[in-house]
Amino acid sequence: xxxxxxxxxxxxxxxxxxxxxxxxxxxxxxxxxxxxxxxxxxxxxxxxxxxxxxxxxxxxxxxxxxxxxxxxxxxxxxxxxxxxxxxxxxxxxxxxxxxxxxxxxxxxxxxxxxxxxxxxxxxxxxxxxxxxxxxxxxxxxxxxxxxxxxxxxxxxxxxxxxxxxxxxxxxxxxxxxxxxxxxxxxxxxxxxxxxxxxxxxxxxxxxxxxxxxxxxxxxxxxxxxxxxxxxxxxxxxxxxxxxxxxxxxxxxxxxxxxxxxxxxxxxxxxxxxxxxxxxxxxxxxxxxxxxxxxxxxxxxxxxxxxxxxxxxxxxxxxxxxxxxxxxxxxxxxxxxxxxxxxxxxxxxxxxxxxxxxxxxxxxxxxxxxxxxxxxxxxxxxxxxxxxxxxxxxxxxxxxxxxxxxxxxxxxxxxxxxxxxxxxxxxxxxxxxxxxxxxxxxxxxxxxxxxxxxxxxxxxxxxxxxxxxxxxxxxxxxxxxxxxxxxxx
Numbered sequence: 001x002x003x004x005x006x007x008x009x010x011x012x013x014x015x016x017x018x019x020x021x022x023x024x025x026x027x028x029x030x031x032x033x034x035x036x037x038x039x040x041x042x043x044x045x046x047x048x049x050x051x052x053x054x055x056x057x058x059x060x061x062x063x064x065x066x067x068x069x070x071x072x073x074x075x076x077x078x079x080x081x082x083x084x085x086x087x088x089x090x091x092x093x094x095x096x097x098x099x100x101x102x103x104x105x106x107x108x109x110x111x112x113x114x115x116x117x118x119x120x121x122x123x124x125x126x127x128x129x130x131x132x133x134x135x136x137x138x139x140x141x142x143x144x145x146x147x148x149x150x151x152x153x154x155x156x157x158x159x160x161x162x163x164x165x166x167x168x169x170x171x172x173x174x175x176x177x178x179x180x181x182x183x184x185x186x187x188x189x190x191x192x193x194x195x196x197x198x199x200x201x202x203x204x205x206x207x208x209x210x211x212x213x214x215x216x217x218x219x220x221x222x223x224x225x226x227x228x229x230x231x232x233x234x235x236x237x238x239x240x241x242x243x244x245x246x247x248x249x250x251x252x253x254x255x256x257x258x259x260x261x262x263x264x265x266x267x268x269x270x271x272x273x274x275x276x277x278x279x280x281x282x283x284x285x286x287x288x289x290x291x292x293x294x295x296x297x298x299x300x301x302x303x304x305x306x307x308x309x310x311x312x313x314x315x316x317x318x319x320x321x322x323x324x325x326x327x328x329x330x331x332x333x334x335x336x337x338x339x340x341x342x343x344x345x346x347x348x349x350x351x352x353x354x355x356x357x358x359x360x361x362x363x364x365x366x367x368x369x370x371x372x373x374x375x376x377x378x379x380x381x382x383x384x385x386x387x388x389x390x391x392x393x394x395x396x397x398x399x400x401x402x403x404x405x406x407x408x409x410x411x412x413x414x415x416x417x418x419x420x421x422x423x424x425x426x427x428x429x430x431x432x433x434x435x436x437x438x439x440x441x442x443x444x445x446x447x448x449x450x451x452x453x454x455x456x457x458x459x460x461x462x463x464x465x466x467x468x469x470x471x472x473x474x475x476x477x478x479x480x481x482x483x484x485x486x487x488x
Contacts, residue, residue: 037227038146041123041220045153049160051333052213056164057098059206063171063199064094070178070195077189085181097170104163109155112246113165117218119225120158121246126231127151129240136234157217164210171203197324204322205330212331327368339364339372343462343484356382356395362402362484370406375399382424396422397431402442410448414462417441422474441468442480458486 067090074082112120130137131147178196182188220228231237329337345358359381364374378398382391402416418440421431431437444464451459462482469478 035143035146037224038127038143038150041127041224042146042150042153044221045150045157045217048213048216049153049157052157052160052164052210053102055209056101056167056206059202059209060094060098060101060167062202063206064091066195066199066202067091067094070192070199073189073191073195077192078185081181081185085178097167101163101167104159104166107159109159109162111162111165112158113161113214115214116247117214119218119220119228120154122228122232122241123220123224124151124154124158125241125245126228126237127154128244129231129234129237133236161210161214161217164213168207168210171206175200175203200322201324204326208326209331325369328370329366329368332366337366339366339374339486339488341458341484341486343482345480345482356380358398360398360400360484362400364402364404364486370412371404373401373403375401378418378420380422394425396420396425404446412446412448413443414446414464415443420476422472422476438472438476439468440466440472440476442466444480446484455487456485457488460484460486 067086071082071086071090074085127147127150131144131151134144134147137143137147178199182192182196232241341362341364343360343362345360346356357380358378360376360378362374362376364372366372376399378400380394380396380398382393382395398418398420400416400418402414405413407413419434419437420440421437423430423436425431442464444462446460446462448458448460460483462480462484464480464482466476466478466480469476
């Protein structure tokens with residue numbers, strides 16, 4: 001009996017040592033908590049705060065101009081309705097709304113908006129926990145200042161989002177008032193209908209903009225997620241989260257939460273399972289049928305939620321079905337609408353050996369609805385005249401411009417204008433004279449194929465006709481086949 005007891009003792013000792021090493025490792029990682037985590041959180045939240053403020057004020061100024069135009073057009077048709085709809089100057093009304101937005105966003109927040117942001121809540125509680133326990137991260141005075149600044153900027157951004165949501169609700173209410181006042185008027189002039197349509201479009205895009213910033217806030221990035229995962233492993237954090245999270249404050253944590261007394265009188269899982277089996281039978285087929293029905297219902301609900309989100313009603317923010325086709329790029333910043341890519345084109349020569357390869361780099365701009373335009377550079381690298389004569393050389397360069405118009409599904413129409421230098425050169429001084437460059441006019445079709453990877457986000461094959469090739473010297477093939485790759 002001594003051998004088994006010794007084995008058990010050694011096993012207990014090993015488990016204890018492993019647990020102690022895990023605790024020591026966690027303590028060591030927390031002690032060397034990088035200050036760049038707080039710096040990055042602070043920079044991101046401050047940047048989002050500034051963008052949201054700038055976009056909100058810009059939209060409100062646009063809507064003020066739309067209402068001024070609507071009032072002017074309405075006075076020409078029905079002055080009584082114009083006075084009823086505009087008892088005060090709309091410009092002054094929106095100026096007051098901007099001032100209120102600035103004041104409300106400087107106060108504390110009491111709401112997360114139309115939906116609960118779980119990651120934001122967890123990140124805020126983690127920052128609060130570290131601020132109250134600076135010894136866990138060996139916080140110096142400078143690091144403590146960064147911790148406090150990151151928490152303050154996160155809370156200020158949430159207050160800004162709360163104020164932006166109040167602006168969104170005002171705009172929705174104002175839109176409903178305009179529609180109600182004009183509902184009884186038949187044969188509205190085009191000036192009024194255009195002004196109303198413009199206001200409704202701006203209202204939709206502002207709501208979409210707010211949703212975008214909320215989604216960006218709820219996606220703190222890998223650095224913050226790694227930090228949150230590390231803090232969540234501290235035993236004391238679990239109890240702190242239950243008492244200090246926004247959700248706990250909203251719902252209230254009852255006394256004795258998590259204790260045995262809290263679940264007294266509640267049905268256990270085994271009791272519920274027995275009840276279900278008594279209704280549908282204990283056979284595996286009945287249970288499988290019930291599970292399939294549940295999975296099907298979940299899939300249907302997910303599809304419906306996705307449709308509502310695209311129509312503007314996702315996340316409980318209120319149904320707002322637009323009467324136009326919204327652009328999927330409108331709420332993105334200029335930099336986020338840029339796309340980077342490259343393409344390849346190979347010209348075959350003697351014995352099926354490529355005479356040269358045309359490598360192009362492109363910078364595009366997304367217009368929305370899968371349409372884009374851009375510019376690019378190309379470089380023709382010579383590969384020799386055959387398998388026995390492989391040699392690399394500079395065979396030409398090119399300047400490109402292109403446009404891609406979506407037609408249907410994965411098909412699009414493409415076109416472009418190019419200037420190409422089609423002679424071997426050894427120095428860039430040789431290509432400075434543009435009168436020696438050939439012009440190319442390209443039109444054709446393209447198909448996007450599913451060859452995505454971690455690097456390549458979109459792959460497109462293009463079949464192009466160069467209708468200016470017949471006047472080129474030397475003449476180039478009129479039909480070109482290219483493969484382009486998008487990096488974002």
